[in-house]
Amino acid sequence: MSNRPADERGQLLMGNQAIALGLVEAGLRVGTAYPGTPSSEILAGINALKKELGLAIHTEWSVNEKIALEVALAASWTGLRAAVAMKQVGLNVASDPLFSAAYTGVVAGLVIISADDPGPHSSQTEQDSRLLALTAKIPVLDPSTPEEARQMAAIALELSERYRLPVLLRPTTRLCHAVQSLARPAPIQQHPLKARFEKDKKRWIATPRLRYLLHCELNDKLARLEAEFETSPLNEELAAEAPGGLGIIASGVAFETAREVLDELGRKVPLLKIGTPHPLPREKVSRFIERFDQVLVLEEPDACIELQLPRRNHVRGRLDGTVPGAGELTAEVVYEILARLLQAPGTGSGLPELESLASQLSLPPGGPRLCPGCAHRSAFFVMRKVLHRAIFPGDIGCYTLGTNLRAVDTFLDMGASITMASGFFHANQALGDPRPIVATIGDSTFLHSGIPALINAVHTGARFVLLILDNATTAMTGFQPTAATESADGTASARAVSIEQLVRACGVEFLERADPYDQDGLARLLLRAHEHASSSQGGVAVLLAERPCVLYEPDSVTVKVKVEVTSQCDGCRYCLEAFECPALVLRPDGSRVDIDETLCIDCGQCLDACYKGFIVVKDSTA
Amino acid sequence: MSSVNAVLAGRGGQGVLLLTRLLATAAALAGRPVMVSETHGMSRRGGSVVCHLKLGDSRSPLIRRGTADCLVGLDLHETLRNLPFLRRGAVLLTNSEQPLPAEVEPVLHLVDIRAHRLPASQMADALGSRAVANVVMAGFAGRHLSLEAESLSQALENLVRGNLHLNRQALEAGLAAGQ
Ligand code: SF4
Ligand code: SF4
Numbered sequence: 001m002s003n004r005p006a007d008e009r010g011q012l013l014m015g016n017q018a019i020a021l022g023l024v025e026a027g028l029r030v031g032t033a034y035p036g037t038p039s040s041e042i043l044a045g046i047n048a049l050k051k052e053l054g055l056a057i058h059t060e061w062s063v064n065e066k067i068a069l070e071v072a073l074a075a076s077w078t079g080l081r082a083a084v085a086m087k088q089v090g091l092n093v094a095s096d097p098l099f100s101a102a103y104t105g106v107v108a109g110l111v112i113i114s115a116d117d118p119g120p121h122s123s124q125t126e127q128d129s130r131l132l133a134l135t136a137k138i139p140v141l142d143p144s145t146p147e148e149a150r151q152m153a154a155i156a157l158e159l160s161e162r163y164r165l166p167v168l169l170r171p172t173t174r175l176c177h178a179v180q181s182l183a184r185p186a187p188i189q190q191h192p193l194k195a196r197f198e199k200d201k202k203r204w205i206a207t208p209r210l211r212y213l214l215h216c217e218l219n220d221k222l223a224r225l226e227a228e229f230e231t232s233p234l235n236e237e238l239a240a241e242a243p244g245g246l247g248i249i250a251s252g253v254a255f256e257t258a259r260e261v262l263d264e265l266g267r268k269v270p271l272l273k274i275g276t277p278h279p280l281p282r283e284k285v286s287r288f289i290e291r292f293d294q295v296l297v298l299e300e301p302d303a304c305i306e307l308q309l310p311r312r313n314h315v316r317g318r319l320d321g322t323v324p325g326a327g328e329l330t331a332e333v334v335y336e337i338l339a340r341l342l343q344a345p346g347t348g349s350g351l352p353e354l355e356s357l358a359s360q361l362s363l364p365p366g367g368p369r370l371c372p373g374c375a376h377r378s379a380f381f382v383m384r385k386v387l388h389r390a391i392f393p394g395d396i397g398c399y400t401l402g403t404n405l406r407a408v409d410t411f412l413d414m415g416a417s418i419t420m421a422s423g424f425f426h427a428n429q430a431l432g433d434p435r436p437i438v439a440t441i442g443d444s445t446f447l448h449s450g451i452p453a454l455i456n457a458v459h460t461g462a463r464f465v466l467l468i469l470d471n472a473t474t475a476m477t478g479f480q481p482t483a484a485t486e487s488a489d490g491t492a493s494a495r496a497v498s499i500e501q502l503v504r505a506c507g508v509e510f511l512e513r514a515d516p517y518d519q520d521g522l523a524r525l526l527l528r529a530h531e532h533a534s535s536s537q538g539g540v541a542v543l544l545a546e547r548p549c550v551l552y553e554p555d556s557v558t559v560k561v562k563v564e565v566t567s568q569c570d571g572c573r574y575c576l577e578a579f580e581c582p583a584l585v586l587r588p589d590g591s592r593v594d595i596d597e598t599l600c601i602d603c604g605q606c607l608d609a610c611y612k613g614f615i616v617v618k619d620s621t622a
Numbered sequence: 623m624s625s626v627n628a629v630l631a632g633r634g635g636q637g638v639l640l641l642t643r644l645l646a647t648a649a650a651l652a653g654r655p656v657m658v659s660e661t662h663g664m665s666r667r668g669g670s671v672v673c674h675l676k677l678g679d680s681r682s683p684l685i686r687r688g689t690a691d692c693l694v695g696l697d698l699h700e701t702l703r704n705l706p707f708l709r710r711g712a713v714l715l716t717n718s719e720q721p722l723p724a725e726v727e728p729v730l731h732l733v734d735i736r737a738h739r740l741p742a743s744q745m746a747d748a749l750g751s752r753a754v755a756n757v758v759m760a761g762f763a764g765r766h767l768s769l770e771a772e773s774l775s776q777a778l779e780n781l782v783r784g785n786l787h788l789n790r791q792a793l794e795a796g797l798a799a800g801q
Contacts, residue, residue, distance in 0.1 A: 174684065179646060256682035259682070331682065350688035368634075580738065588720070
């Protein structure tokens with residue numbers, strides 16, 4: 001699906017694509033990223049522009065966020081404008097170079113984009129990247145709309161270059177995935193560059209004593225930035241005629257939400273928009289606060305501006321409980337808060353008649369599920385069947401949804417399936433707990449941070465079964481290539497790294513390849529792997545479960561098996577729970593299960609999902 | 623032109639994103655300011671998918687419950703799940719072969735909501751593929767969002783790769799049903 005109508009009157013751009021456009025318009029030369037919802041379309045957007053406009057930009061999907069940041073940083077030190085994109089938990093992975101780069105500074109503009117996920121919608125935490133930037137002492141820009149994100153991307157590059165400091169651009173999920181009609185850009189010109197890396201002992205290899213001086217320099221940069229931000233249009237008050245008891249300070253998407261809710265309530269309340277939560281223009285903010293009896297701070301996902309306020313006695317926000325301490329500031333939540341503070345009638349929810357109707361209807365759960373025909377489902381189904389007593393450490397990706405099939409018991413962060421499996425093994429040894437341990441990790445996650453984990457497991461003599469679910473793409477975030485695939489989506493040369501060789505090089509002795517669609521074959525291999533991991537002579541047993549993601553490569557299902565549910569089906573729901581393919585649907589009256597023809601991809605994987613044998617191959621002659 | 627807020631709902635795989643993009647693009651082609659909120663990531667895989675479409679000057683992506691002018695559902699369950707987004711007097715459009723559950727009609731009547739049901743999947747099936755039910759619904763919804771047939775067809779040309787003929791037929795069928 002192309003996202004850009006060819007018409008001249010305007011174009012629809014997703015927030016992430018708007019960021020990409022802003023960066024490219026400002027002369028970006030190097031873009032790196034590790035995919036993660038909600039940030040993934042930023043580098044994809046840069047790649048699309050690069051192709052469309054024939055620009056010379058080095059882009060790469062790096063193996064993880066730390067690497068992505070370091071590659072972009074080196075480009076900046078060389079004199080090329082660079083950007084690196086990731087999600088908020090990725091910034092944790094990249095925090096090592098982040099903290100150090102604040103001290104060394106940069107040469108050409110370097111923008112770090114870390115997308116936060118208030119909610120959270122697809123993350124393990126609701127952490128606030130702005131707070132990490134505060135600790136690392138780097139400036140943050142916080143856009144409210146795709147349009148503004150596009151402008152701020154360029155401003156961030158310019159500020160970064162002028163202050164020689166990396167700048168964080170911090171969008172949130174709703175902005176990343178908001179689509180807005182934007183004016184088309186002016187044609188983009190690339191000029192020849194004369195940049196080259198200049199050695200500088202005092203900076204690039206600063207010793208601890210020099211680091212102290214760099215720290216002083218950093219503090220000085222922040223002080224100058226704060227002074228600039230005091231009068232910057234990035235922090236602007238929306239004039240409201242009616243001065244009253246209440247003033248609002250807001251940033252990010254919450255600013256626009258507050259504006260809209262105030263309109264709805266028909267109230268004019270002075271609103272101070274903060275586009276630079278760090279360094280915060282403290283004088284401007286203090287002067288604003290002094291004018292009111294009460295000041296409400298609306299920001300996501302945590303308290304960053306509020307935390308920096310010198311005096312908080314009449315400030316309301318996340319810290320004093322006026323704003324919930326967790327969760328997204330949806331229009332409903334903002335409405336509730338404002339209606340209460342302004343003593344306006346109404347609640348944030350829908351019509352009571354419809355709210356109660358919807359809660360009374362017994363609707364099937366709407367949570368996320370693996371796609372119809374996903375090979376992960378087959379693997380999990382077999383794992384449950386063969387080793388149902390096992391402990392199942394899982395990892396981050398589509399396959400985290402294996403929890404729906406009760407084949408994922410833990411998930412923590414990228415690569416933790418392998419380390420947790422090692423930890424469980426050593427703990428179980430001490431306790432005499434005989435349960436097998438069967439861990440799962442995807443290809444991209446394995447490459448991201450599974451390799452040191454596997455080395456550690458082998459080295460410490462941990463024994464467990466590890467399934468590397470290799471679907472040849474980074475599926476959940478929108479099919480980015482991995483280091484083990486040939487294509488690098490926009491990168492000129494991509495050499496595929498072999499997962500099999502990596503596993504062997506980690507010292508693993510038991511390694512077999514399996515096709516999850518061959519459920520019987522996988523079951524036999526799982527038992528052998530289990531045997532190896534159970535024997536005191538054994539070790540980590542790895543199964544490379546290989547089958548392309550069916551959403552990405554629908555043609556990979558070459559053998560089509562049309563299935564049907566026989567008339568004997570009694571609606572016992574067993575298949576729905578044990579296999580939970582979205583194409584298996586219960587009739588609204590609960591009487592039986594049908595195949596949803598729109599969703600079914602004829603993979604035939606559900607044939608064993610009904611233990612009574614009522615799911616059968618459809619007789620094509622009938 | 624006055625502003626319109628629409629919620630579009632379905633399940634992963636039914637094409638809610640394309641439906642939303644079609645309507646949004648048609649509006650943008652007609653020069654109307656557009657703001658959309660899409661669902662990506664975890665919640666896309668076979669689970670509920672909800673998109674918000676705001677035509678007008680709004681710059682915040684989300685529609686508050688109780689304020690949508692229109693709900694377009696590609697799936698009966700997802701339509702019902704999202705009913706609380708609608709305001710009094712709103713319009714409900716749903717793809718369904720079955721009637722709405724008995725307890726729903728009287729409540730809708732009470733809050734002055736007009737419900738229109740279209741067997742879009744069946745119609746799409748008759749055209750050759752159930753997968754284009756979302757395009758049928760785009761045509762059906764067009765009139766309620768004051769979108770011209772012409773901008774909708776242009777949007778289709780811009781967005782749809784693959785079988786354009788089938789998609790055009792689907793759009794026509796939806797537009798005709800919406801008259
Ligand atoms: S996107 Fe691919 S890997 Fe993810 S659930 Fe769907 S089929 Fe499975
Ligand atoms: S054949 Fe069975 S498992 Fe495969 S998509 Fe259809 S219903 Fe799902």
